[in-house]
Amino acid sequence: MQAFIPSAPTLSLSPSRSLLSSFKTCTTFSPQAPARRRRPLTMTASAPPPLEDGMILFAKAGPGGKVMGDCPFTWKANLALRFKNTDFNTFYIDLANKPGWFLDLNENGSTPTFVDGPHAIGDSDEIVDYADKVGRKENLILTREDDPNWDAAFDAVSPVFGSFIRFVKNKEPDNEPKVKAELTEALRGVNKFLAQGKGPFLLGETISALDCNLAPKLQHISVAAGHYKGYRIPPDCSDLQAFLERMRATEEWKASACTDDVIVWGWSKFF
Template structure:
């Protein structure tokens, strides 16, 4: 693939052009997903953002080619044109990085019977979900990367506070998902992060997610049991490998 791959032109308010609806399953075009490779340099790595994108692709029934890459294997066009960022979705002759942008693109070009967002119909709920979930992964990353044991207690407390926000919010919902009965992009984004948290804190910090967070525990089990989660996932030891490198 040449470095001439360009982002879709901003011919609509979405910035994704005006070809919405062309994505019938038999006319979907070529889709490739470039992502972080695992310890062997060939299998899928531990990126929760790639996991998220794959869940959306599978939920929508889209065919795609997964291409795990080491830093050394990244093609020149990806490094020069996109700073080497992954995951990177290539759809025909367009490429997108950033999981949020990628999933918005997929939702726009390949809409389902029901939208995977609630912003338009329930903007207040969308904001509540964002408030409840947006701080989780940052708190986890700070805790995981900390090598000063004296700083672990406040960082652990900060993470558990964020998880408590999610648990409290889930107690108010009327269904198994963040928005109730219908799965959304927010669920698919959060579940891989919770997987990292569950594995990471147990392995590196010798702690577990507080058992008192029962709504969160039920939510995690429900999400982890979904086919789209499992078929897009990687073993726990790949997570510990990834965070082991991040902690060096």
């Protein structure tokens, strides 16, 4: 068996177009027809994965270290890889107790990190772009910046997660109405965009990188904001709700999603 050499891959962490500004990876401080489905392999600090297992997605571990964690950026990358019919394994990383070999691989110690032979990518947007290159579903391009609706969809999606974080982490009662209204406004902005489009996804009939980016964040809002602050996505956001339900119904979502309990666990550090 070929030994895994953590320092061998070259990590890509170069600045790139971001779907959500600086929100692209999970660290210790973060809240944290498909490809042939593989069983996620158990990650232990003393046992890095062998390179012969092929492409590997390193994901934030959930409670106990053996289930998918709540990192929405890993979720985005995972969805993209699966929609592109990419053959890969998943390994879980305890971000509170990162193994030394993982820090050698990615000095930032963040997830997601994707390894394909000599290549290592530590940026969720770049993993989505890489999926476009190596995925076996060649007729699907996820990052379609030449689409005439890309910029408008990008602008609609961008405020959502930041407004959610400000709301869910707010501890100032006087500021609560303001941050709650900002989140609601951001969600209504996406709903308006979806209502004006031809659907069922943000750019029409075909899934895109923007859909992979948005849906996990909506799930976090639905679960965490609901659990900790009693917030519900506004009933007038019916197109947004329908979009999330369509994403939840896909096999790619079912294969990549963490449970709602894990999302609650991931945000519990703030409450």
